[in-house]
Amino acid sequence: MDLRSIAEILEESRSTGLPFWEVILHYDMDERQVSREESMAKMLITWQAMQDAADAYTGTRRSVSGLVGGDGMRMRQYQLRGKSLCGGYVGDVMAEALSMAESNACMRRIVAAPTAGACGVLPAVLLPLTRYAELTQRQILEAFYVASGVGVVIARNAGISGAAGGCQAEIGTASAMAAAALVQLRGGTDQMIAHAVAIALANLMGLVCDPVAGLVEIPCVKRNVIGAMNAVSAADMALAGIESKIPVDEVIEAMGEVGRHMPVEYRETAQGGLANTPTGRAVKEKLLGSNSSAK
Numbered sequence: 001m002d003l004r005s006i007a008e009i010l011e012e013s014r015s016t017g018l019p020f021w022e023v024i025l026h027y028d029m030d031e032r033q034v035s036r037e038e039s040m041a042k043m044l045i046t047w048q049a050m051q052d053a054a055d056a057y058t059g060t061r062r063s064v065s066g067l068v069g070g071d072g073m074r075m076r077q078y079q080l081r082g083k084s085l086c087g088g089y090v091g092d093v094m095a096e097a098l099s100m101a102e103s104n105a106c107m108r109r110i111v112a113a114p115t116a117g118a119c120g121v122l123p124a125v126l127l128p129l130t131r132y133a134e135l136t137q138r139q140i141l142e143a144f145y146v147a148s149g150v151g152v153v154i155a156r157n158a159g160i161s162g163a164a165g166g167c168q169a170e171i172g173t174a175s176a177m178a179a180a181a182l183v184q185l186r187g188g189t190d191q192m193i194a195h196a197v198a199i200a201l202a203n204l205m206g207l208v209c210d211p212v213a214g215l216v217e218i219p220c221v222k223r224n225v226i227g228a229m230n231a232v233s234a235a236d237m238a239l240a241g242i243e244s245k246i247p248v249d250e251v252i253e254a255m256g257e258v259g260r261h262m263p264v265e266y267r268e269t270a271q272g273g274l275a276n277t278p279t280g281r282a283v284k285e286k287l288l289g290s291n292s293s294a295k
């Protein structure tokens with residue numbers, strides 16, 4: 001099996017009787033020539049690294065520019081005061097997304113999933129869920145396999161970097177992976193996983209990559225929040241039985257097409273969008289000096 005499409009995974013699952021997550025496990029075993037135990041041990045290390053990164057967050061660090069840091073803690077405190085509109089799980093998702101993405105901007109150890117810039121999305125939906133639901137480590141690992149399989153398919157057919165396809169490729173892919181993981185953890189069907197991926201990707205399609213001063217700080221940290229919130233809503237829609245009218249593999253193709261046609265200004269060059277606002281340019285000039293013409 002080659003993981004060429006989500007349809008291929010669904011067909012493999014149907015024909016072998018293996019659940020979606022186990023199809024991906026077998027793919028990993030074949031691809032890296034490892035045993036089942038070795039594959040799962042590596043996945044566990046990834047999950048532990050995410051937990052360690054979350055535990056290490058204190059909110060005291062600031063980024064290279066000094067403009068990012070502390071918002072994850074601000075959101076947690078706001079949430080604790082009972083002021084959050086979302087409250088509960090979703091409020092915690094927002095705080096976790098900010099904290100993890102800030103940790104990346106502040107040079108802390110994170111897990112790129114699928115990229116460093118989008119590192120906050122997957123842990124943001126998973127870590128709080130362990131506080132609101134009884135989940136075993138095995139269930140979490142199964143969700144990781146589902147998310148990984150989705151990430152591989154998107155990487156092969158559309159791309160996962162902001163430079164190649166805009167922020168839709170980074171935050172969008174992370175959001176699709178997170179949505180798939182949530183559906184898996186909530187006991188959804190394979191078809192529901194596919195619909196959640198399609199909905200998550202479609203709803204972030206066209207999102208440009210426009211990091212101020214070329215740093216993965218603004219708008220990246222807060223975009224992790226929308227990626228995580230989008231994942232939660234996509235998963236809930238799919239679990240409710242709402243379907244994407246466009247099949248998931250066609251949505252992935254469309255995302256790739258949009259990325260290929262996206263002007264270079266919106267693909268991580270820091271030439272357009274928020275990076276090219278008066279404030280964005282001023283930040284760049286302050287950090288890099290007056291000779292820093294907009295890239």
Ligand code: SF4
Pocket residue numbers: 117118161162163166167168170171208209210211215216217218219220221223268
């Ligand atoms: S704006 Fe660009 S650098 Fe920032 S998270 Fe999105 S894709 Fe990554």
